[in-house]
Amino acid sequence: MSELKRRIKSVPLIDNSNDKVKENHKTPVQKYNQISLRLLSRVVVVISFIVIIYFTANNEKIKIFAKQSDQISGKSQYLKCSPQYLNEIDKFNGCVPHKCKRFVADTVVSLKDVEGLLSIAKKGFQYGRSLGGASILDLHSGAMSKGQVFINIYESPYMKQLFTEEDFNLYRSVKEKVKHTIATHFGIEADKLHLTSPTFISEMTSKEPVTLHDEYWHPHIDKETYTSFHYTSLVYLSNYNIDFTGGRFTFIDESFNTTIEPKKGRLSIFTSGHENLHFVEKVQSGTRYAMTIAFTCDSKYAIHDPSVKKYNIPSKTVK
Ligand SMILES: O=C(O)CCC(=O)C(=O)O
């Protein structure tokens, strides 16, 4: 072994011999700093743990009831009706659901229907949409978002006769399919269900909101937002994660949330009471189209199907 190697070998790699002496010679400030550093690193570890556990636990609280890729012939999630809802609906014989629930089916509304409804939406929205992220086109009242307000498509000179008999027939036929699906799956009589207002096609994007009407993502109960509603139905006209991202529909429950991913032709129906608190996630990209068709059991809130007749009524009487 060369002299150099021998010397290297005899030198310890780490010299701890003076550590204890050094420790004892630390000033109180140095000791305090060392303790705070240890404490801080422990606090950081504990907080990271809590954050990880919180987010994992939160994810487990979301249940996907209907995935975009699923093809559902009919799926129900039963709920206890809220007392307010039961009290109110009880007086309408033949219209009380066997059970409150949410129901999804991908086999009621066809892709041809979807294309027709989308073409109605696009025909209307070419003449106006909201400046923010949410626009509506209500074929019954004629209300359509434009800038920061609503215009009446049946009063607008450049929109006269925009929608054809065929468009209105399509709307009526989809509405009838939905009505009979409610009757069958909620155990009620179809002729006790009346179309009610508002009934509209919505267009949602990720644009920043300009008015309160653009803030579609707030949790709400339909019966509170729209007094006349007893059964809410939604027909989705675009595909989650293909035509848009974000924008899933979620019911808020005590123990976990239930999410529906929109898909072309997907029909979602639910009782409109407090048992079905819900919200729509903010759309992150793309454009999301859906149609809301609601039914009431109370004939005083019944509305007529939209039809070309709307164009023939003197404008001031269009409701
Ligand atoms: O578009 C949706 O998925 C739901 C919209 C909604 O909650 C409503 O119109 O009350």
Ligand SMILES: [Fe+2]
């Ligand atoms: Fe709603």
